[in-house]
Amino acid sequence: MAPHGPFQGRRDFLRASGALGLATMLPGAVRAASTHAGVVPPGDTDATSDVPLPARAPLASQPFLRLPAGAIRPAGWLRRQLEIQASGLGGHLDETWADVGPDSGWLGGTGESWERGPYFLDGLLPLAWQLDSAPLKAKAQKFIDWTLDNPWPNGMFGPRSNNDWWPRMVMLKVLTQYHELTGDARVIPLMTNYFVHQLGALPARPLRDWGRSRWQDELLSVLWLYDRTGDKRLLQLAALLHRQGFDWQGMFADFKFKQKVDVAKLKAEGGGGDVFMEDLGQRVHGVNIAMSIKSSPVWSLVSGRAHDRDAVHHQLSMLDTYHGLPNGMFSADEHLAGRNPSQGTELCTVVETMFSLEVALAITGDPALADRLETIAYNALPGTFTDDMWAHQYDQEPNQVESSLHRRPWTTNGPESNLFGLEPHFGCCTANFHQGWPKLTQSLWMATADGGMAATVYAPCTLQTVVHGVPLRIEQSTDYPFRSRVEIVLHPARAVAFALKLRIPGWATGSTLTVNGHAQASGSAGRFLTLQREWQPGDTIALTFASVPKTVPGFNDSVSVRDGALVFALPIAESWIKWRQRGLTADWMVYPASRWNMGLPESASFRRAEQPVGPVPFSRRHPPVTLSVEGRPVATWKAEEGAADPVPRRPQADAADVPVMLILMPYAAPKLRITAFPLLAPGSNEHPEDGHVG
Known part of the structure; x- marks a missing residue:
């Protein structure tokens, strides 16, 4: 994380806010500057509706409108997937993780009071209503009621142990969904009072750090409220957020980060005194970039400019060109890390990229964004969880040959980052992963x-x-994406x-x-x-x-395999070792138990086989579809520190190794896998033996 002011990152902020407790209040200067003018008394507001509200003038119209939360319910395999989430950490996290437990600051306690409570709710709330689960609704309602019933006198809301703008941006997204689901009359007055306070406070206490990087997430809630109330002050606040927020469109218009970024090294070389260098960790941070993908389209609703709306395509092109991975994501472990498929991607980055694409799809109407959304949702999202969703990774790798305590080729993240567990490396993804499947469900129709x-x-x-x-x-x-x-x-x-x-x-x-x-x-x-x-x-x-299975070119002339919306990978036999118990769940290391260093011929030919979609949709034990293809071992391709070396460019297969038939599965099914294969040098392949790998 880049240092910026007294809190240098998530960890420092959490340590500081925990020590300050409830005694810390707004600075006197900010209290004096706050105003009660325009504070809205509680009263009747819009009831729930099955239709979305069109943009209120002068906001620009958009081709699609996202339907109100609750309009779409999952069925078939998708409902089974959401039920798995509800039966795992998604429905029980508060029972085993103190950060969202009964002492949470978002329940009035003295525990964690920053982003984790709102993150948890941002997925728990839609999950509860989509499954019509009374227990999950009750869990969400406790947080909602405390938030709505305990506003600050000046219009702020949330725990009084901090006044950071950022975590409130997440809770605002929660409240907009909650209002669409229930029509609760407390929501719109609280949001209005908060935005009035913020409009007066931002000139003296501007956005910084995470809030400055993630301003577009609040802009969504500001425009949501404007469409319902027509309060012109909200347009002033929208312009102020844009002015104080980081210029993501400008950064990608002149994109400088074309290789793996080592933030510490660049800061040392830059001397640390430049403002750009001070903010560097924020600029190349994967989750920030994931959230920023929607920044230009959302701002285009205010500006009305087609250039703003369409800038998302250039941003995605830059990410694909310099950091793209075979699973539809870009590398970020946790800063931009190039195209090597042994680099990782943070789970928070996956779910936030999905949400940004969902928003951008509605504003642009571009079906290519839906194609990308499906690639991520049906590959990268389930690929970072155990089948029961009781454990997840902080980082996943497309070429993931081991999940252990080795250091790996990451510049920022630590050795726990790709373990499966409760909160490997850091707990932001533990709180934030919940929104992935429910928000995808909300976006199936518009x-x-x-x-x-x-x-x-x-x-x-x-x-x-x-x-x-x-x-x-x-x-x-x-049964899409497993069927057509x-x-x-x-x-x-x-x-x-x-x-x-x-x-x-x-x-x-x-x-x-x-x-x-x-x-x-x-x-x-x-x-x-x-x-x-x-x-x-x-x-x-x-x-x-x-569709027909095909190879897609990638890093170092490697190829990945796709058929429709699914990416396919070579499963590596897995040996799971429990590292430690973590309440209701555990942390796990996974070691390879079969050979993984395989290459594909240039003229690879695939044979598809289908099986029923079982209770666990993305199952290794019973995969709904497989592809078989002839390959050859590449003896020179090895691993170091638990990570596969970069894919060798056009290796020559060892003449002593006979060809084998590889059985490929959907990317998410195996937790150890090879997704990017070296393309063998011409003449490397012979006829396959009877055996197979996979």
Whole structure:
């Protein structure tokens, strides 16, 4: 972390805030500057709604509108995945981890009072309502009630042991979801009072550190409230947040970080006196960058400029070009680390990238963002958890040959970083991972600007909304991404005409579409197909995508393997060793028990096999789909300190090693895996033996 002021990072802040306790209050100068003008008394507010609010002038319109929290419920394999989360750490974290336990500062206690309570709620809240779980709702409600019932006299809210803007940005996202779910009349007055206070306080106490880097997350809540109240002061606050926040668009327009970044080394070389160098750790921090992906699109709602809206594509291009990994993510362990697939990515970075893409997809309407979102959600997200979601990694590696206490090629993170456990290395991801699956569920469908609906991401679900005043239920049945067929059944209360948009993934080599059994034009890959008609109760759409397994070029001429939305990896036999018990869960090391250093020929040919999608969707024991391909051992490719060496460029296979048949699984199924394979030099492969690896 880059030093900036009295708190140099998460760890220093937590130590300091714990020592200060409840005695620390706002500085006198800030108290004097605060005002009660404009404070809103509690009263009736908007009730819950099944339809999103369009942008209020002068905000720019957007092609898609994210539906209110609770409009979409998971079904099929996705519901089973959310139930796994609820049965694991996602539903029991407060019972085994003090940071979100009964002494949390966000429950009025003297415990952790910074970001972890809000992070936990940001996923627990939608999970509870999507599963309609009374126990989980009760857990979330305790935090919500304390927050809403204990505002500060000047408009601030939250624990009084700190006045940091950053953790309140997360809790504001929680409160917007909670209001959409319940219509609780306490939410809008509290948010209004807080924003009035902040508008007056920011000139003297500007954004800094994490809040300065993550200003766009608060801007979402400011614009959410403006669409409901029309309070012009919120537009002033939006402009102030943008002015004080870091200029991510400018950084990526002149992107300088084209290699693995060693922050300590660069600071030493830069002398430490330059403002840029002081902020360097924040600029190249993976989670900050993940959150920043939505900054330009969200600001475009205020500016109205297409250039701001479209800047997200250049930002993603820079990340792909210089730090892209085969699982759809960019390296960040915990700073940008280049394209070597033995580098890691922090779990917080995964879930925050997903949320940024969900927001950016609605604002831009670009189906390519949905393609990327699916790649991350169906590979990188489940790839960093145990099957029961009782343990997770801080860092995951696409080429992950060991999870142990070795140091690895990381510049910032420590030796615990890729263990599976309660809080390996640092607990931010323990608190924050919860939002991944529930917020993906919230983004499977979106409303369109013309009053229709769009299928943006494919997974089994049920949608309840209103279109042109007519209640509408949509049931989507599918085993996507493990299968290519999606069935959509519409149940309007009565016949209603509207446009239905269906995303054709960019990877699709073809597609077929029927409505009530009658063939329709299927549209082009990488675009939304529009069906404009009067929809009758029971109308059924069947959509099937064609794809072929293929290799994708990567670092050092390596290749990864994709089929549809899934990335495939070579599973390494795993030996799990419990390191220590951690309350209801444990920390684990995982050692390889089979050979992993395999290469693929340039003319690799794949054979696909399918099995039923089981109770654990991303299961190594019962994978829903596998690919078989001929490969050869690469004896010169070794590991050091528990990490695979960089993929060798065009190695020659050892003539003494016979070819073998490799059985590849979806990336998330094995926890030790090879995802980026060396491409063998010409002439390296022969005919395979009867044996196989995987």
